[in-house]
Amino acid sequence: MALGLAGMALAAPAPAMQDVAAEAVERANLLPADVAWLDHPAYRWKHLQTEHFLLHHDQKIFAAKVARMGEQFYEAISADLPNLQDRASPARSHVFILRDPRDWQAIVAGTPGMETWAASFVRGNVMYLQETGSGVADKMETLAHEMTHLVFNRFLPVRLPLWLNEGLAEYDGEFAYRAAKGMGQSKGQAFRPLKTWTPLAELLAATAYPAEPAAVARFYATSKYLVGYLLLKQPRARWEAFFARLLAGAPALPALLETYGWADVAAAEKAFARFAR
Ligand SMILES: [Zn+2]
Incomplete structure (x- = not known):
């Protein structure tokens, strides 16, 4: 590019x-x-x-x-x-x-x-x-x-x-930059199949970055893909509801699972995998 x-x-x-x-x-x-x-x-x-x-x-x-x-x-x-x-x-x-x-x-x-x-x-x-x-x-x-x-x-x-x-930051950084430059938002290109990702059980609970450089890169990529999945493949109203709960101070993990109707993290990962692969 x-x-x-x-x-x-x-x-x-x-x-x-x-x-x-x-x-x-x-x-x-x-x-x-x-x-x-x-x-x-x-x-x-x-x-x-x-x-x-x-x-x-x-x-x-x-x-x-x-x-x-x-x-x-x-x-x-x-x-x-x-x-x-x-x-x-x-x-x-x-x-x-x-x-x-x-x-x-x-x-x-x-x-x-x-x-x-x-x-x-x-x-x-x-x-x-x-x-x-x-x-x-x-x-x-x-x-x-x-x-x-x-x-x-x-x-x-x-x-x-x-x-x-x-x-x-990964998602908005890329798309706001492209928008500011008057470039198309080719989101399909931004979300080519992800070969490996951080397991969501690990990602969603993380309060610190991984220690290994390769794991750090995977962590950022998985985070970007999960945000992309929530914004592009799920109804916008759910995103707004999820964000509203976060702003109200709700803990993120239960807010995510409940808003998107996932029984547990495994169910979230199953849905995410269909987008990421
Ligand atoms: Zn950052």
Whole structure:
């Protein structure tokens, strides 16, 4: 897949963007750990802001692409959450962009509990984005995934189970990106048969990522396919009912099984297998 960036600019008008002086940077929704990176003497951040995002960067060209994509994602994702308020507004979400792999290692090492394989991550209202990979596609896929987390965190008042959080980031990241670029949503192509997947009993109960890299990849893929199955193959009303229960604070597993009419996880897996295979 060849992903040019030109199409993004054509798909939507460029959002208003402005450079911000260091002393004018909003700090209200930063954690102490984020403030420490912002003020770290080794980094000479420059700052760029749009309506919903504040980027800390040392190279404006990529930062401006991130800002533009952020606003497009904000539009696309918030349109899918009509009953939810942006709880962070008017505060902006922050994005730290790191280009030097050594800087990235410092961020990972300085973040307790961070997985060493993390290519980028979101914590609350802040994204730490590594400008990584050789191709534009790599960078944009990572960004699309993390941007989904960042936007969801503005709207969702509850913590989603791990599989749903990652599955939605994989699913929305891909489709919101394609939509923002004016590309077709060839969902059949996105859901080619899955050779192996994480057993749902394991996936649905997971509160931490698997230890093995191959198992991590499988976990993300299974999460994306399960979200795809629920959104594409099941009535939309069920999805809305399931989500409403989560927002009301119901535990996810019983809410899932009851809403979709599955007696147990094995029944869910049987239905899922017909989609995934
Ligand atoms: Zn994620």
